Amino acid sequence: MYLALSCMIVFAACTGHNGKDKTGLQDAKSESESTAEREAKLPISRNMLAGAQLDTVHYEKVAGVFTVSGKVTVDDSKLIQVFPTLTGYATQIKVQLGDFVQKGQLLAVVHSGEIASYENQLSDARSNLLVAQKHLKVEKDLKSSQLATDRDVTDAQSEVSKAQAAIIQVENLFQIYRKGSGSTYEILAPISGYIIQKNINNGMAITSDNNQSLFTISEINDVWVVANIFETDIPKVKEGYKADITSISYPDSVFHGTIDKVYNFLDPVSKTMQARIKIENNHGLLKPEMFASVKIHYPGKDSLIAIPSSAIIFDNNTHYVLVRGGGDSLSVREVLPTTSEGNMTYIQTGLHAGEAVVTKDQLLLYNALLQ
Numbered sequence: 001m002y003l004a005l006s007c008m009i010v011f012a013a014c015t016g017h018n019g020k021d022k023t024g025l026q027d028a029k030s031e032s033e034s035t036a037e038r039e040a041k042l043p044i045s046r047n048m049l050a051g052a053q054l055d056t057v058h059y060e061k062v063a064g065v066f067t068v069s070g071k072v073t074v075d076d077s078k079l080i081q082v083f084p085t086l087t088g089y090a091t092q093i094k095v096q097l098g099d100f101v102q103k104g105q106l107l108a109v110v111h112s113g114e115i116a117s118y119e120n121q122l123s124d125a126r127s128n129l130l131v132a133q134k135h136l137k138v139e140k141d142l143k144s145s146q147l148a149t150d151r152d153v154t155d156a157q158s159e160v161s162k163a164q165a166a167i168i169q170v171e172n173l174f175q176i177y178r179k180g181s182g183s184t185y186e187i188l189a190p191i192s193g194y195i196i197q198k199n200i201n202n203g204m205a206i207t208s209d210n211n212q213s214l215f216t217i218s219e220i221n222d223v224w225v226v227a228n229i230f231e232t233d234i235p236k237v238k239e240g241y242k243a244d245i246t247s248i249s250y251p252d253s254v255f256h257g258t259i260d261k262v263y264n265f266l267d268p269v270s271k272t273m274q275a276r277i278k279i280e281n282n283h284g285l286l287k288p289e290m291f292a293s294v295k296i297h298y299p300g301k302d303s304l305i306a307i308p309s310s311a312i313i314f315d316n317n318t319h320y321v322l323v324r325g326g327g328d329s330l331s332v333r334e335v336l337p338t339t340s341e342g343n344m345t346y347i348q349t350g351l352h353a354g355e356a357v358v359t360k361d362q363l364l365l366y367n368a369l370l371q
Helices: 002-039 044-048 113-144 150-177 232-237 361-371
Strands: 053-056 059-073 078-084 088-093 106-111 183-190 193-198 215-219 223-227 241-249 254-267 273-280 291-308 313-316 319-325 329-341 345-348 357-359
Touching: 002 329, 053 150, 059 232, 059 329, 078 193, 088 113, 088 183, 113 150, 150 232, 215 329, 215 345, 223 241, 232 291, 313 361, 329 361, 357 361
Parallel strands: none
Antiparallel strands: 053 357, 059 223, 059 291, 078 215, 088 106, 106 183, 193 215, 223 273, 241 254, 241 291, 254 273, 291 345, 313 319, 319 329, 319 357, 329 345
16 A cells, blocks of 8 residues: 555656646747747748838947037138228218128218219319310311311320220229219128128228228138147047037037148147037028037047947847848847947947848838737
8 A cells, every 4th residue: 555655656746747847848948939030030021121221231430429619710711801992981880790791782881082082083084075075076177177187186086085084994993982972982791791890880980091891791601610629639630520519509409510620739828729610500500709519520449330220129128120131031130239429320249240231111120020
């Protein structure tokens, strides 16, 4: 009896142990198959795959970035200073500091004694022309009556020509000096842009030898940002490097530019080197003298696998990409990103150079694969 009971206990124990092992193996097998299914190349509809955009995985130097302060300045090549052409005094000021003006727009009116003198010269030249023309008519009449010679007619014609030349000369001066009504001349805008400096007021005396401009006009569709580079960052700055600009006024807007000049000397006071960045400013948001935060991008020394950031799928605290295989197949691949710069993400593990990853409609395809 004891022998039979012992055999039953041993049999039951063996039966229970074998059943538990079988269940555990099934769970492990199921988990393994699930993992294999996510990593295996899976077929997918050709129509869905046709809309997918692919990018080839490649090695790229990890870009570095550092931030410095800067200031917005005008582009010197698009700045014009307006000086007086004649002595006088200002009678009308038509614009103010900060105004936008069109090319040819009236800026100021100046009363000038020199214009009055030229008006007198013009009046005299016109009177001389009338006299010369009458004299020429008389000489021609006398010539027809054989009371004057050809020489007399030629001399009279010469006087007419001299009077006409004197008139043209004064009229050309009026065009150069942009004569206004009466004894005034007008100061017009030579270019379209903003008045960034104004040194004239009504009633102010003006001299033509003044070395200070009356107006300074600048186009600001392109501006410069001058960045202050500390000594430790000087090796990271070269012409052609990209830069991103933000300002206090527009914290959510990023302006993109390129370093177009590096001033290879240090300011003795600030101990910084300056780098000039050209920025497109078509909407006129950036104003001269604004302070700016400048992020300068420079190529690093280390190379990592790089893919477009749009290819990354984040699910359950894990990063995935879809890798194109042979035929109409994709695989879901877990990756380990290290850092992102611009629209590129650098991958530490999970991909190899030359593989193709999906960068468009990847979420749609990812969900389809997991169904």
